[in-house]
Amino acid sequence: xxxxxxxxxxxxxxxxxxxxxxxxxxxxxxxxxxxxxxxxxxxxxxxxxxxxxxxxxxxxxxxxxxxxxxxxxxxxxxxxxxxxxxxxxxxxxxxxxxxxxxxxxxxxxxxxxxxxxxxxxxxxxxxxxxxxxxxxxxxxxxxxxxxxxxxxxxxxxxxxxxxxxxxxxxxxx
Numbered sequence: 001x002x003x004x005x006x007x008x009x010x011x012x013x014x015x016x017x018x019x020x021x022x023x024x025x026x027x028x029x030x031x032x033x034x035x036x037x038x039x040x041x042x043x044x045x046x047x048x049x050x051x052x053x054x055x056x057x058x059x060x061x062x063x064x065x066x067x068x069x070x071x072x073x074x075x076x077x078x079x080x081x082x083x084x085x086x087x088x089x090x091x092x093x094x095x096x097x098x099x100x101x102x103x104x105x106x107x108x109x110x111x112x113x114x115x116x117x118x119x120x121x122x123x124x125x126x127x128x129x130x131x132x133x134x135x136x137x138x139x140x141x142x143x144x145x146x147x148x149x150x151x152x153x154x155x156x157x158x159x160x161x162x163x164x165x166x167x168x169x170x171x172x173x
Contacts, residue, residue: 001074001164002069002075003077004090004097006081006100007136008109009117010109011104012156013102021076029172031073031074033078034078036079051083065094099143100142118132146160
């Protein structure tokens with residue numbers, strides 16, 4: 001299974017996926033976490049931030065995730081994946097796909113931004129920043145939605161784990 005955590009920058013994708021990863025590991029699950037920021041530097045360092053390059057980045061991450069999932073691994077992917085069409089494309093290519101919408105208002109994400117990227121985008125120092133001058137298209141029907149501005153990390157993680165338990169009862173009991 002591939003579990004894709006999508007949302008705007010600083011919504012909590014990495015934090016939430018790390019918590020779910022830790023819980024699945026503790027339950028004895030064969031699980032791997034793919035972080036979109038790290039993979040961008042490893043498998044997509046030749047790409048820029050145009051729409052075509054962002055889409056290609058997501059396709060590459062999906063290819064890696066799909067290969068792992070085909071070996072029986074539960075793969076957690078934390079990546080913005082800002083465009084709905086490429087997320088839907090990935091959904092149809094992968095056999096067992098779950099979309100987790102990590103949802104928080106833009107103002108909350110800007111306040112959380114420890115890297116200062118929103119500030120730089122507002123000043124025009126960073127161009128094409130998702131949520132500021134490049135769109136984020138929210139999922140229309142995610143399997144799980146976590147409102148990280150209203151829920152604790154534990155509450156959000158529990159929603160994801162409970163969903164996965166229903167989908168993978170033999171793996172997670």
